[in-house]
Amino acid sequence: MFHLILTISLIWAIPHFEQESSDKIEPEVLLDSLISKSEKYLYSEWDSAYSYLSKADSLSRLLEEENKTGQIANLFGTLYYVEGDYVESIRYYSIANEIFTKTQDEAGLSYALNGRGLIYLSQNELEKAIEIFNRCIEINKKLGDTYGVGRNYFNRSIGESDLGQFENAHRSIDLALEYLSEHQDRVIFTMTLNRAGKIYFDEGKLEESEKYYKRVLDYPGELSNWAKAFANTGLAEIQIARGNPQKALELGEIAQESVTKTRGFWDKGRLSKAMMTANEQLGQFESAYEHSRLYKSYSDSLYNENKNAEISYLQLLLANAENQDLLQKKELAESNAEFNKKFTFILILALIGLIIGFVLYGRVIKQxxxxxxxxxxxxxxxxxxxxxxxxxxxxxxxxxxxxxxxxxxxxxxxxxxxxxxxxxxxxxxxxxxxxxxxxxxxxxxxxxxxxxxxxxxxxxDGILTKRTSTDLSEVVKEQVDQLGYQTVSKNISIDSSLVFDNIQVLVDPQQLRIVLQNCLQNSIKFSNPDSNIKLWNSSHENDDYINLHIKDEGIGITEEKLKEISSQVVRVKSTEGTQKEKGTGLGLLLVRQFMEKNQGAISIQSTPNEGTEIILSFEKINTLKENIDS
Missing domain, CATH: 1.10.287 (Helix Hairpins)
Incomplete structure (x- = not known):
């Protein structure tokens, strides 16, 4: 009997389905094809989508495909939502919710939950709707469903825009476009572009709004009637806002051609309102009245007390079902907790036995x-x-x-x-x-x-730093005198006349000589012939320290090299001097290490082709102190 019914169902469905081959179509393949066809016409051709969904629903019930039946219920919910029949929409979403709760299909539950959020939007319960869309976003991100996440961000932007949260709405619509970038062939992509235009319009940014509506109309793929109607109506609203009612009427007539092919009362009402306003501004009050009557008719079809009460009742039933599910989970958790208590008691007894065994074993291995x-x-x-x-x-x-x-x-x-x-x-x-x-x-x-x-x-036995009171100017003079040949060979003058006399610093004298010797040799190495090197002192921001500056007029150091010098704790690659002098790269490493050992600091400032300035900071003292070992 079942096979007979299934055969009759297939015979009824196949004439309305475009076959791609002459081979026999398997029922499961036919079912998937009917669902795919219905999704294609979901937002553009209501009657076609309804026809395919009805056939798919009958076939899925014959095949006892629960998840497919739930998927079809979700699509019916969307179809009725597009039409504006929110009562039927929530009924179908409730059926899908019941099925997917039973089969534990998170993707299907997320779709049904998203539908409930849309119904909350229709009832102007925007905060509840946004909360639901956020839950859907989390679920679909976990599932890796980029199409679902994009759809959720799109819906969330509607609630945020209606709340006047335009910054949040822009962020949500941008995220929706990002997630839907790989689904540009689906209707929701142009819907998202239209929604971006609507947000900018509501915000009063007409030029940005116009760009998005025109982007929809310039869409290279197949454009749905809904998308055309929404974009042209949006352009008409912009012309009204700009004080161009005649242009608005022309755009409204274009939108009328598309909106009549849809069954969306919301879109028809929006267009009627725009046409009413444009006619009113032109003094065409008879036409304005006619569109006003249509606008009220569409609004009454969408909203009335009985419908809202029924929707609220269905939402309440869904909430009670969720609460019942939570209660069952709570009872199951309490049952598990009781079992865990008994199991824990047994486990404790076993552990006591093990502890006794370990104690005995411990005595054996203690020695x-x-x-x-x-x-x-x-x-x-x-x-x-x-x-x-x-x-x-x-x-x-x-x-x-x-x-x-x-x-x-x-x-x-x-x-x-x-x-x-x-x-x-x-x-x-x-x-x-x-x-x-x-x-x-x-x-x-x-x-x-x-x-x-x-x-x-x-x-x-290891390098030690023995800090003593040392005359900084005396050591500077000593090191400058030792560089006579290097300066003569390049005709470089070293001016240390501005170094303060009798400045006592707390430093290891020999390490100070090594630091100065390396710094001065580097200055000579990278100085151009016939140039000057200057040494002077300056006050440090900390009164307990004094700065020694060594500045040359050489080739300087690039920014990349400065970063390398300041960041590395090992030697850096040596650079040739102005007369091809070679180096080991060890000098700056020693300078940094010895300055740290002497609790001092070094900084380097340089501009390529202008020169380099080395600043050494030493702890100064006013009287001789005892040697300090560190």
């Missing part, structure tokens, strides 16, 4: 744990000793790096002088000058080497 503890402590001691040795080894490596780095520049200077003399490039007077420079350079290097060796000998 073993003591032995392991002693071994672990010994292992930790060995590990600490290894770490100390590694640290000392690292400090020694750094010490050798400092010695080699600080000796490199003076040795290169001596080498260059000797090469000039060897190649016969110097006359007799220049040879005398070079010999004096050689003697001075060797003497300065010897003095520097002795100081470095004395200092390095004291650091063999």
């Amino acid at each position: 073993k744990e003591k032995i392991n503890k002693v071994l672990l402590e010994k292992q930790k001691e060995i590990q600490v000793q290894n770490e100390k040795l590694e640290t000392i080894n690292e400090e020694k490596n750094k010490l050798f790096s400092i010695l080699s780095h600080d000796l490199k520049a003076p040795i290169n200077s001596v080498k260059q002088l000797l090469e000039l003399d060897e190649n016969g490039l110097l006359d007799e007077d220049e040879q005398k000058t070079v010999r004096k420079l050689l003697i001075k350079q060797v003497s300065d290097t010897d003095d520097m080497l002795r100081k470095l060796l004395r200092w390095s000998h004291a650091q063999l």
Whole structure:
């Protein structure tokens, strides 16, 4: 009997369905095709959508496809909502809600819930509607349904716009367009563009509104009658607002051609109101009256007390059903809690037995744990000793790096002088000058080497910072004097006359020499020939500190290189000087580390092709203090 009924149903449905092949159509395939057809005409051809949905509903019930029946009920709810029959709409959404609650289909429940939100919009209960749409958005995001999320944001924008929350409405409609960007072939995409135009119109922004309506009319795909009617009616409203009633009537006539093909009372009422206003402004009161009568008729079809009462009753039934479901869940939770109590009691008894067993077992292995503890402590001691040795080894490596780095520049200077003399490039007077420079350079290097060796000998167990009261100007003068050859070879002058005399700072003297030596050598390295380097002091924002500035007129440092220097804790890649001088990249690393060890600070300011300024900040003292080890 069932097969006979199913066969009759298929025979009834197939003549109205466009077959793509001559093969026999499976019932499930036919059902999906009928649903797809109904969705296509949902917003454009009411009668066609209704016909396909009716056939699909009969077939799904014969096939006992509950989820399909629920899906069809949701589509019926939307169809009646588009027409403005909110009572029938909520009835179908209620059927879908009941089915999907039973089958636990979250996608179907979300669609039905979205429909309830639309009904709340029709009753002007906007806050409730927005709350429901927010719930739908969460569900559809979790399901990954971009079409559903876009539809929910579209509906939420309506409520926000009606509440005058235009900023929120714009945000919602923009999100709707973003989620629907991959569904531009579906009717809701042009609906969303129309809604964006309506929001701008309600906000009083006519130009922005007009752009969106025209964007709808310029849509490259197939445009529904509903979309055409909404956009042209919107353009008519804009012309009325601009004081162009004649143009508004022309646009209204165009909209009339499309709106008559739809069964949406809301759209017909909106157009009638626009036509009424335009005729009234033109003094055509007879036509204005006729459209006024139509507007009232459509409004009465949408809203009356009996309909609203029935809708409210159906909404209440749905809410009671949800509450009943929550109550059942609560009872189930209480039953589970009682079971959990009993299970917990049994579990506690089992745990007590296990604890007793562990205690007995613990006594057996207690001695073993003591032995392991002693071994672990010994292992930790060995590990600490290894770490100390590694640290000392690292400090020694750094010490050798400092010695080699600080000796490199003076040795290169001596080498260059000797090469000039060897190649016969110097006359007799220049040879005398070079010999004096050689003697001075060797003497300065010897003095520097002795100081470095004395200092390095004291650091063999690791580099220590011994801060003492040190005359900053004296050390500056000493380091400037040692750079005679480098300055002469580039014809660079170093002006330290503005460095304050007798400024006592709290610093390790030898580390201060290394810091100044590296900073000055870098300034010379990157300075152009025949330029100046200036040194001076300035007050620090903290009275306990004083600044030493070293500024050159060299090639400067790029912004990218400055970021690299300030962000890295290892050496940076060295850049060639103005006369192809090579470097190791170690200098700035030592400067940063020694300034930190001496509780000072360094900052670098530079502009490419204009020069670089290094600012060193030292803690100053007024009287001699005892040595401070850190």
